[in-house]
Amino acid sequence: MSRRAAILELAVLGLLHDSPLHGYELRKRLNASLGAFRAFSYGSLYPCLKEMLTRGWIAHDGGGSASKRSRIVYRLTAEGKERLQDLLADSDPSAWEDENFGARFVFFAKTDAAVRLRILEGRRSRLEERLASVRASLARTRERLDSYTLALAQHGLESVEREVRWLNELIATERQSTTIVGQSQLRDEAAGPSPSLT
Amino acid sequence: MSRRAAILELAVLGLLHDSPLHGYELRKRLNASLGAFRAFSYGSLYPCLKEMLTRGWIAHDGGGSASKRSRIVYRLTAEGKERLQDLLADSDPSAWEDENFGARFVFFAKTDAAVRLRILEGRRSRLEERLASVRASLARTRERLDSYTLALAQHGLESVEREVRWLNELIATERQSTTIVGQSQLRDEAAGPSPSLT
DNA sequence: GTTAGCATGTAAGGAGTTACATGATTTT
């Protein structure tokens, strides 16, 4: 049974939400979208597709008699769409970690403003916890550290601070859109709020 | 047998290079040093210690008769020190990936300038490859992407660019130290070159 | 004297990769 890695399942559902795809192509897009934080091999993708098929999240045209074999094109079912929303909305504490947040963010345009806001805020508070704990541990051990370890810690801190500022901008933009447009903006998904990115 | 994860072995050798430690304490320091990119549980640490013991990289005082049990304090052997240098110097392509680079950088002060420089340059060229491939894929697909995916890609690119600049500074500093002091600077390890970090 | 934290260890299992096996289709 093997409780499938949420991240791979999420990514497959997200990609198939746009258009039907076969495994080989799916894997290329997977590693293009998630490329920065994660890569998957066929050895994990194909078994995952198999299981998602039995669960009913996805389907393929097995209808035709002796149709062209080779490519097996999967598409999302209605249950699969629901499942995608559930996965995106799920706020298990691990959802704020680097990889899981990244995977959710990639498919942001496929969910609604309330969920987006919750994810962004969850991520931000996760990063702020991390900042606090790193700063504390740095204050405790600063004297004992060589300059390389210090330089790494410093660079790490600044990266996290940068991400927090980025999240602040995104959150501000989301709130504006929500306030002005109200609930019914679930329709203008494809465009998104276009936050400033300088 | 299980070809042990280089990263855990490296970290243990690096920590014991400073002072003898027992497993429990080792794990705390491990997750403090590597904290940002990696965490280990006892379930991987203790078996690793056991194997490193049989390989002769580390040793513990089994000499005393019925000495205080409970804590088992490990120290680095001469072979262990060599092994640490080998691991730090090893330039397997995977050595430039995030986690592996981080682990090497943490123990930079424990190796010599030539190795440091090679690692920094290896990491930089790895990042430049990544930049090139992300930029290429972005150029190809820019039109098809929603603004969220674009924002994430943009933020990711800027993070990598920032790290490249950071590496450039470190490399420049290393080169200066090497040129001025020559080979014999292996002695002033503990201090390090103190690059500017603004 | 009992709770909390220190300290060591192991067995089962999860999540994924590598390497292999196989065949179709396109390119040269």
Add this chain to the structure above:
DNA sequence: AAAATCATGTAACTCCTTACATGCTAAC
């Protein structure tokens, strides 16, 4: 017609976590 690359799939193996089992030692 050979070589490359598209396409699917599986078995073995790696690395690590979780959960458990066990006892010591300090604090209240």
